[in-house]
Amino acid sequence: MQKLRRNRPGTKRSELWNWPLEEYSNMSGPFAVQEYIQELIRANPSDIKKIIEPPPDVDISVWQYEHMRQFILELNLLVVYLENICTMTTCPKMKATDEWLYLCASHKTPQECSAIDYMTHTLDHATALIQNSKNFNSRVSVPPTSIKYLVSIVRRLYRLFTHTYYHHREIFTEFEKEFCLCARFTEFVLRFDMMQAKLFSIPSHALQCSKV
Amino acid sequence: MNTGSFGSKNLNELKNYTWAGVVSFLNEQCKSNEMEKTQWLVEKKQYTERIAQLEGELQASEAVNKDLVRRVKMLEFSLRQERIKYAKLTGGHHRVNSDVISTILSRGEKNSDSIGQNLPKRRTRAHRQLLSKYLQELGLEDIFTGDLPPRQIHHRPSKSYGSNLQALVELPAETEISPIQKSDTLKINLIEEKPAKKSWEMKIALKSHMDVVRSLHFAQKEGILASASEDCLIKLWDISQYETFNENTQCESYYSLRGHKKPILTMTGNIIGEEQLLYSAGEEGIIRVWELLPPKDVNAYGPSPDKNYCVGVWESHSEAVWDLKHHPVDGLVLSASADGIVKLWKTVDTTTSIENWKSGKSSANLLRNFTYPTANGENFHIPTCTAWLVTELNSFVVGYTTPYLNIFDKQTGKPSIIRFVKENDIHDKINQINCIATSTNSNMAVCGHEDKHLRFFDINSCSCVKDLVGHTDSVSSLWMSGNYLVSGGHDGSLRFWDVRTYQCLQEIPAHRKKYDEGVLFICQHPSFNLMASAGADSLVKLYNII
Numbered sequence: 001m002q003k004l005r006r007n008r009p010g011t012k013r014s015e016l017w018n019w020p021l022e023e024y025s026n027m028s029g030p031f032a033v034q035e036y037i038q039e040l041i042r043a044n045p046s047d048i049k050k051i052i053e054p055p056p057d058v059d060i061s062v063w064q065y066e067h068m069r070q071f072i073l074e075l076n077l078l079v080v081y082l083e084n085i086c087t088m089t090t091c092p093k094m095k096a097t098d099e100w101l102y103l104c105a106s107h108k109t110p111q112e113c114s115a116i117d118y119m120t121h122t123l124d125h126a127t128a129l130i131q132n133s134k135n136f137n138s139r140v141s142v143p144p145t146s147i148k149y150l151v152s153i154v155r156r157l158y159r160l161f162t163h164t165y166y167h168h169r170e171i172f173t174e175f176e177k178e179f180c181l182c183a184r185f186t187e188f189v190l191r192f193d194m195m196q197a198k199l200f201s202i203p204s205h206a207l208q209c210s211k212v
Numbered sequence: 213m214n215t216g217s218f219g220s221k222n223l224n225e226l227k228n229y230t231w232a233g234v235v236s237f238l239n240e241q242c243k244s245n246e247m248e249k250t251q252w253l254v255e256k257k258q259y260t261e262r263i264a265q266l267e268g269e270l271q272a273s274e275a276v277n278k279d280l281v282r283r284v285k286m287l288e289f290s291l292r293q294e295r296i297k298y299a300k301l302t303g304g305h306h307r308v309n310s311d312v313i314s315t316i317l318s319r320g321e322k323n324s325d326s327i328g329q330n331l332p333k334r335r336t337r338a339h340r341q342l343l344s345k346y347l348q349e350l351g352l353e354d355i356f357t358g359d360l361p362p363r364q365i366h367h368r369p370s371k372s373y374g375s376n377l378q379a380l381v382e383l384p385a386e387t388e389i390s391p392i393q394k395s396d397t398l399k400i401n402l403i404e405e406k407p408a409k410k411s412w413e414m415k416i417a418l419k420s421h422m423d424v425v426r427s428l429h430f431a432q433k434e435g436i437l438a439s440a441s442e443d444c445l446i447k448l449w450d451i452s453q454y455e456t457f458n459e460n461t462q463c464e465s466y467y468s469l470r471g472h473k474k475p476i477l478t479m480t481g482n483i484i485g486e487e488q489l490l491y492s493a494g495e496e497g498i499i500r501v502w503e504l505l506p507p508k509d510v511n512a513y514g515p516s517p518d519k520n521y522c523v524g525v526w527e528s529h530s531e532a533v534w535d536l537k538h539h540p541v542d543g544l545v546l547s548a549s550a551d552g553i554v555k556l557w558k559t560v561d562t563t564t565s566i567e568n569w570k571s572g573k574s575s576a577n578l579l580r581n582f583t584y585p586t587a588n589g590e591n592f593h594i595p596t597c598t599a600w601l602v603t604e605l606n607s608f609v610v611g612y613t614t615p616y617l618n619i620f621d622k623q624t625g626k627p628s629i630i631r632f633v634k635e636n637d638i639h640d641k642i643n644q645i646n647c648i649a650t651s652t653n654s655n656m657a658v659c660g661h662e663d664k665h666l667r668f669f670d671i672n673s674c675s676c677v678k679d680l681v682g683h684t685d686s687v688s689s690l691w692m693s694g695n696y697l698v699s700g701g702h703d704g705s706l707r708f709w710d711v712r713t714y715q716c717l718q719e720i721p722a723h724r725k726k727y728d729e730g731v732l733f734i735c736q737h738p739s740f741n742l743m744a745s746a747g748a749d750s751l752v753k754l755y756n757i758i
Contacts (some may be wrong), residue, residue, distance in 0.1 A: 005704065005727035006686075008662060009596035009646050010271075010613040012550045013495055016532070028257040031726045031749065063659050073422040073443045080444070086514065106513055124512050130466050131419040141751075148307050192655070 017042055024055035030140055033058060033066045041047040041070070048184045054189050063140035065130070067188055068150050072126055074181050075160055079119050081175050085168055091115035096162035096201060105156065119160050126153045152208070154194045161185065165202050176207070219535060238344030255437065263420075284342065285509075316726045339598055410757050411718050412708065416457040418752040420447050420465040424726060425746035427479035431488050433505045437744060439465075439752045440473035441494050444635045448506045454754060456741055465508045471500055471522045480536040480545065487560055489523070491545055492532035499547055499557070501528040508721075528555060528578055535597045540606060544579075544622070547596035552581040554610050556622060560612045560681030582620050585627055599648040601671060603655050611659055617669060630669060643738055649692035651711070658711070660687030668700060668711070678714055682707065698743065720755070723747025 022045050024036045040051045043183035054063045094102040094115045103110035104118045113121060130136055135146040143182075161182045162176045164172045176182055185206060188193045373726045424444040430437055435452025447465035457463060474495035481490045482503065487505035501524030508518070531551035538545050543559040556579045584593035594613040601607045601619070616629040647660040655671040661665045666682035669675065683701030696707040696717075704725055708718040723731050727746035733746040743755040 006729055008613075008644060010550055010594040010644065011534075012594075013497075013532050017496065029726065030724045035727060046471060069422045075444060076443065076468075076470060080473055083471070084379065114515065117514075120468075120516065121513050125469060126422055127422070133419070133462065 025057060033062050033155035034069070035140070037066055037070055037155050043074045044184075045178075045180045045184075046178060048187045051184060051211065052187045053176055059141065061144050061147055062140070064150060065136065065142045065148060068130060068153075071181070071185055071188075072123060072130070074179055075119075075157060076123055077177055077179070078160060078164065078171075078181070079116070080118070081171050082116065082164065082168060085102070085171060086119075088116070089187070090116045091163070091167055094163060095114060096159060098157070100157055115163050119163070122153075122160065123155050126157060127196075129153060134176075150192045154189055155199065156194065158185065158189070161203050165206060180207075223654060229630060256430050269473050272362060279590055280340075288388050305479055305748075311708060314590075350638055351527055358639050382484075386422060398651065398740060410600065412720060412755045414720070414722075414758040415454060415742075415756050416461055416463060418449055418458065418463055418465070418754065419750070420422075420551055421445070421750045423475070423750055424729065424732060424748045425750060426472070426475075426732050427492075428733050428735050428746050428752065429479055429481040429490060429743050430735060430740075430742075430744070431504055432738055433482065433488070435740070435753075436504065436506060437752070438479065438490055438504065439746060440476040440479040440494075441750070442477075442494075443750075444472045444475060444494075445470060446472075446476065446479065446492055446502065447508075448504070448510075449752075451742070451754065454756070455742070457754070458532075465512075467510045467545055469502050470497065471502075472498075478536045480538045482538050482543070482559070489559065491536050491538065491559075493529075493536055493547060495532045497527075497529040497531055497551070498625065499529075499533060499536065500524070500560075501526070501546075519712065524577075526557060529553070535595070535610070537598050537600060539600055539605070540602055546598045546600070552583060552591040552594055554598060556580045556582070571745075580622070580625060582610070582625060582627075582710070584616070584618060585629075596645055597648050599650045599657065601650050601657070602652045602654070603650075604671070609648050609650050609657050610648065613644040615643035615645065617645065617648075617657070619671065619674070628674055630674045630676070632667060632669075632679075645684060646688050647690045649690035649697065653694060656702045656711070658690055658692060659700055660690045660701075661684045664701070666690075666697075666709075668714075680714060684727075686728065688729070688731055688733045689745075693736055698734050698736070700734045700745060702728060702730040704730035704747070706731060706734065723751060724749040726750075 005019045007016050017039075021039050022036075024032065027036055029035060035057070037051065040047070045051075052067070054060060069204070092114050094104065096102075096115060101112070102118060104121050104123035106111035129149055135149050136142060161172070165182075172182075182202060186200060186202070186204075189200075190197075219309040221500050237614070295355075295456050295464045308726050351385045364579050380579055418439070421439065421443055422442040423441055427440040428437060429680075435450060435454070437449040437451045439449065440446045446469040448469070449463065450466050451463075457578060459718050467494075467743050470488075472492065473495060474490050477494040479492040481488060482488065489502050490502040492498055492502065503521045503523050504547040505521065529547065529549040529551055531549050533547050533549045534546040536545060545559055546554060547555040547557065548554045558577045558579050583591060584595075586593070592614065593616065595610050596613055597611045600611050601609060606623060607619055607621050609728050610620060615632060617632070618627045619630070620627050641664050644662045645659045646662055648657055649660075650657045656677075657669045657671060659667045659669065660682065661667065662685055664681050666678075666680055669678045670680040683705065685703035686703050687699055687701050692711070695711050697711050699707050699709065700722065701707075702725070704721060704724045706720045707716050709716055722745050724747070728749040731747050733747055734743065736743045741756050745753050745755070747753070
């Protein structure tokens with residue numbers, strides 16, 4: 001019999017999500033895609049090729065949508081890691097390299113926000129966008145026409161990485177070591193061709209997270 | 213000539229009837245006929261709907277009638293008893309007495325029989341008269357005119373904790389029933405039941421979390437709902453306008469509280485008091501205290517605040533924290549952790565201002581540790597959930613992974629243990645307690661178990677008074693309000709129970725499963741007619757009584 005996949009109250013840290021990794025084809029629940037993606041990440045976050053590659057019988061739109069949810073979830077953690085490090089005083093403007101100043105598009109008219117505000121605004125805005133019932137009514141089937149909304153936020157989310165890389169390198173390294181999130185994000189965007197190649201400004205050697 | 217003129221006129225008229233004219237005329241006729249037909253159909257549909265509605269109303273009023281008849285029988289019975297007493301007291305001779313009694317009894321039985329026979333049918337006018345006659349005799353003729361006026365609501369220290377589900381009406385003690393027995397009093401507990409057709413219905417699903425939502429909290433004063441999730445965020449929702457919500461409403465969270473680096477498993481908040489604080493904890497084992505700000509004071513898209521909304525970080529538990537519970541009256545918080553310890557924390561109270569309190573160290577806030585009393589020091593009893601006893605504010609109940617329940621006194625730390633399964637099953641997690649709810653008007657606690665059962669405990673006698681299968685899968689959450697209990701299970705449904713009869717009144721399918729988890733949390737607003745549930749499908753759903 002399959003082990004019950006449940007975190008009962010009282011479970012110790014080491015026992016949480018402690019059930020064997022399941023093949024996608026054996027999963028049947030309504031949120032099987034999310035379950036599968038999260039299990040792969042928990043099993044080995046640095047195995048980005050396996051995490052990004054969709055299993056044969058999955059709906060590709062749902063696959064992309066659930067990955068985007070997971071990126072937003074984990075990017076919220078990056079903001080927590082930057083707490084008290086990236087502030088109004090340290091980074092009053094949202095920049096990666098000094099070449100560009102990014103305007104925050106979460107407002108009616110784009111405006112100059114401090115880096116940390118840019119990040120929280122972008123995340124809250126992206127959350128609202130992908131939870132909007134009009135375009136993403138169901139998590140079981142996502143209309144392919146709604147994927148363009150995902151593409152529209154990819155570029156802005158990538159800037160969270162670039163800012164962290166160029167201005168808070170130690171946090172970037174620490175975070176990347178634990179989550180391999182930037183590596184996974186880059187792999188995802190390339191795999192589904194969601195952004196122009198020249199926009200990837202983080203050198204690939206920075207993404208060589210501790211591969212096991 | 214006449215004919216000729218007639219003929220020419222006819223001819224003129226005929227000239228008007230061209231083929232095109234006739235065809236268009238017929239077309240028009242046809243169209244108008246069609247239109248009339250559709251109008252009729254629409255009307256017909258409206259009438260059928262009206263009929264269905266009226267039939268529904270009829271059914272509802274029949275149910276009410278049935279209930280009233282039941283009450284008549286109740287009152288009638290007590291009247292008979294009183295008459296017997298009266299006859300015993302006034303009559304001198306025993307024989308006469310028994311005669312009087314037997315006539316009264318036979319008359320009463322006849323009456324009750326006739327009521328019983330006609331009970332379900334629609335001829336209730338006669339019963340209504342009968343009912344008012346009896347009530348007049350009892351001097352209570354006004355209680356059924358209009359809505360039941362709550363003469364005296366059960367008064368408890370926990371009144372503010374109150375409930376809109378519950379309305380236990382107690383008649384005033386000075387109601388006189390007999391000229392002789394002035395000292396005697398009649399107490400009837402009438403239960404104000406909701407009209408039969410009312411039930412809970414989903415109002416809106418709140419979407420914003422990215423992962424399983426584990427906990428909810430309604431703020432007392434402002435219309436704020438806080439939700440805590442495994443996505444490490446707490447989201448705040450403005451639900452003050454919930455009555456205007458419908459399925460098309462896009463209700464967005466107005467603020468996200470960021471700070472946890474691991475999934476949040478539990479959250480609580482103060483129920484009363486000036487300062488609105490939230491307490492959250494999870495896998496990290498760190499308890500964070502948050503200022504809960506109303507929508508007017510924060511802006512998710514504004515510049516970041518110059519202060520941190522996280523006003524306290526309590527680090528003391530070495531394992532994941534699974535339950536936090538704020539005291540219903542005092543500034544105290546309980547935390548139950550997988551490290552085997554339940555800790556009692558001090559929060560803001562009347563003697564300390566929030567500013568002083570914020571600057572305090574986390575160790576200064578820790579009052580006491582409570583562990584399961586074991587002989588050899590080996591502690592395999594892991595607390596899973598806690599609840600304050602609303603009727604004994606100095607005590608709280610703790611549920612364990614082993615099938616035991618402990619009642620602790622917060623001052624002395626003295627435990628009393630309730631065991632309810634066989635000793636040899638204690639290591640089997642299938643028996644574990646997942647959630648506890650305590651009653652606001654009697655000394656009772658209800659536990660939801662991993663083995664799908666609901667168990668009701670009498671705290672005074674430390675015994676299990678009722679054991680029933682609550683869901684088709686494990687029971688994960690409970691909320692108790694007066695005589696009503698709401699339970700949520702991993703089968704994804706909510707069930708509403710009457711704890712006096714242990715009957716399930718309603719079931720709602722609420723959340724879909726992620727892994728083997730369904731509903732994770734239920735709570736009711738302290739004053740609004742509003743209920744919220746959180747689920748593994750990352751949704752928060754709001755319900756109200758329709």
